[in-house]
Amino acid sequence: MTEELAGWGTRGTTGVSFAATLEFDAVDVRLGGRAVLNQFSLTMRPGEIVCLLGESGSGKSTALRVAAGIQPIHAGAVRINGETVSAPGITVPADRRGVGLMFQDFALFPHLTVLQNVLFGLRRLGRDAALGQARAALRRVGLGDREADYPHMLSGGQQQRLALARSVAPRPGVLLLDEPFSSLDARLRETVREETLAVLRETNVTSLIVTHDPEEAMVLGDRVALLRQGRIAQIGTAAEIYRNPVDLSAARFFSPLSEIECVVQNEQVQTPLGDVATPGLIDGSHVTIAIRPAGGARIRQSGPGTPGRITSKRDAIGEDICEVKVAGLDIPLGVRQPASAALAVGHDVFVTLNPEHVLVFPRV
Numbered sequence: 001m002t003e004e005l006a007g008w009g010t011r012g013t014t015g016v017s018f019a020a021t022l023e024f025d026a027v028d029v030r031l032g033g034r035a036v037l038n039q040f041s042l043t044m045r046p047g048e049i050v051c052l053l054g055e056s057g058s059g060k061s062t063a064l065r066v067a068a069g070i071q072p073i074h075a076g077a078v079r080i081n082g083e084t085v086s087a088p089g090i091t092v093p094a095d096r097r098g099v100g101l102m103f104q105d106f107a108l109f110p111h112l113t114v115l116q117n118v119l120f121g122l123r124r125l126g127r128d129a130a131l132g133q134a135r136a137a138l139r140r141v142g143l144g145d146r147e148a149d150y151p152h153m154l155s156g157g158q159q160q161r162l163a164l165a166r167s168v169a170p171r172p173g174v175l176l177l178d179e180p181f182s183s184l185d186a187r188l189r190e191t192v193r194e195e196t197l198a199v200l201r202e203t204n205v206t207s208l209i210v211t212h213d214p215e216e217a218m219v220l221g222d223r224v225a226l227l228r229q230g231r232i233a234q235i236g237t238a239a240e241i242y243r244n245p246v247d248l249s250a251a252r253f254f255s256p257l258s259e260i261e262c263v264v265q266n267e268q269v270q271t272p273l274g275d276v277a278t279p280g281l282i283d284g285s286h287v288t289i290a291i292r293p294a295g296g297a298r299i300r301q302s303g304p305g306t307p308g309r310i311t312s313k314r315d316a317i318g319e320d321i322c323e324v325k326v327a328g329l330d331i332p333l334g335v336r337q338p339a340s341a342a343l344a345v346g347h348d349v350f351v352t353l354n355p356e357h358v359l360v361f362p363r364v
């Protein structure tokens with residue numbers, strides 16, 4: 001079956017007919033004597049977008065380089081559409097895997113025009129087909145009238161869009177994106193992110209995106225994979241891993257937390273902010289209660305609630321970011337809620353917890 005999508009041309013024109021499956025099967029990579037990927041496993045469905053999230057050094061870029069065929073592996077296998085492309089001693093080169101790459105610095109060729117940059121990836125097509133496909137891709141990203149310009153004549157956002165057009169024009173089965181928005185300023189990043197997501201959806205390419213920004217991962221990914229020391233600590237939809245982080249350090253990755261150490265009694269703990277249920281935990285267990293600034297607690301001018309005092313307040317477009325001193329808490333509680341002119345530093349307030357956004361972790 002062939003398909004025409006919004007002027008992108010027919011799939012299969014560079015040898016890859018459909019969005020591919022990408023599978024890492026217990027992959028080990030050792031570099032400089034240490035395990036950078038350690039039994040790393042991940043299976044992506046055709047057309048799925050997965051964001052790899054993790055601390056610096058957790059192995060995100062290495063996983064991408066493995067998928068690209070740039071980094072050999074020491075154990076396990078990588079399969080694309082069921083075909084082994086990496087195994088110990090075997091590394092099918094990048095240009096024979098049907099994968100596209102997009103890097104944070106965009107890696108545009110400065111001496112080639114906008115059009116020539118896109119044509120570069122379409123060398124295997126006939127001249128007319130390549131031109132048609134390159135121009136369709138440029139039109140799709142809003143650069144149809146810039147084809148004769150050189151990359152340095154484009155803004156940062158336009159360069160990103162050119163890099164995107166170049167990487168999707170050959171219709172790869174898998175697209176690998178390494179921090180694709182990190183060189184853009186915050187204002188531009190959100191718009192470009194939305195545009196990129198629309199293009200990825202339209203082309204239905206299986207996309208693995210590396211980022212260290214949790215919000216970005218949650219906005220973009222069908223699933224988010226949290227990488228820790230070379231293996232996946234948790235994978236799920238954004239909602240799943242935000243609501244049920246596997247442990248305290250996974251929870252800390254998604255937002256700052258106010259943490260209270262407690263001991264369970266009668267399936268609950270007593271905190272200075274009120275009781276919190278701890279179903280299933282036995283009496284005497286030590287737990288950490290973690291309260292997220294956004295949604296975990298609410299402050300109001302009047303009761304009910306635990307009395308506290310606002311010790312700092314910052315305005316973030318439409319939101320107040322407050323710190324509230326509460327008797328019995330060593331560190332002020334962080335609260336982020338819709339802006340209210342009625343709340344100011346020094347005001348006495350009342351704090352209530354929202355159990356849905358309060359997390360309970362057994363201490364290990």
Ligand SMILES: Nc1ncnc2c1ncn2[C@@H]1O[C@H](COP(=O)(O)OP(=O)(O)OP(=O)(O)O)[C@@H](O)[C@H]1O
Pocket residue numbers: 031032036054055056057058059060061062063212
């Ligand atoms: N060629 C190499 N030789 C030795 N160690 C390496 C080599 N390449 C990477 N590493 C190490 O492997 C670990 C993982 O690197 P990788 O670039 O995959 O991490 P990352 O999660 O992408 O980090 P960042 O977010 O900082 O880019 C790091 O500790 C890094 O120092």
